Amino acid sequence: GENVEQHPSTLSVQEGDSAVIKCTYSDSASNYFPWYKQELGKRPQLIIDIRSNVGEKKDQRIAVTLNKTAKHFSLHITETQPEDSAVYFCAASRAHSGGGADGLTFGKGTHLIIQP
């Protein structure tokens, strides 16, 4: 089955600096790579995702890059703000062309701390 590794487990950055979280996956059939943000006691919230036919995707201060050859993808947050402090999870799955998807396999998470 799929295996997703995520690094680092904890990341502390100064407010205004950039943060990068990296993930690798093992199953070359995986074609869908979402990122979730989870605040304490809350559900995981989707913040951005990328599919295997795209190399990069941006949404305001957040961007995700995908390297299919190396089987790794990364989350980039620029101009970090205190509200960015949370746990971030990467995940991988195979989305089906006819609808639906295999269950997501998650990395173990990165605790992002934004220092004022």
Add this chain to the structure above:
Amino acid sequence: DAGITQSPRHKVTETGTPVTLRCHQTENHRYMYWYRQDPGHGLRLIHYSYGVKDTDKGEVSDGYSVSRSKTEDFLLTLESATSSQTSVYFCAISQTESGNTIYFGEGSWLTVV
């Protein structure tokens, strides 16, 4: 919130008792999932369903069963709860309209004592 409701939201139960968690969705999504979340392990897939009466096992299915007799409801049952099943359980749906994006319910906190 993709129309997902989990119940109960919090439950304390004794070892050896049966427990059923319910996931209800209002938007007719075909795919539904159950995950558990534990410190140090992230989120792990327990079971998923791809239609009424169609289910499959995930990574950590031992000790759990599921049923889906209606599109809107996906039930997770712990036949005989153990302390190792103390966890936060999240239901999720796959929203085909947005390219199979997966959204989570609010979670059910289960403590087995």
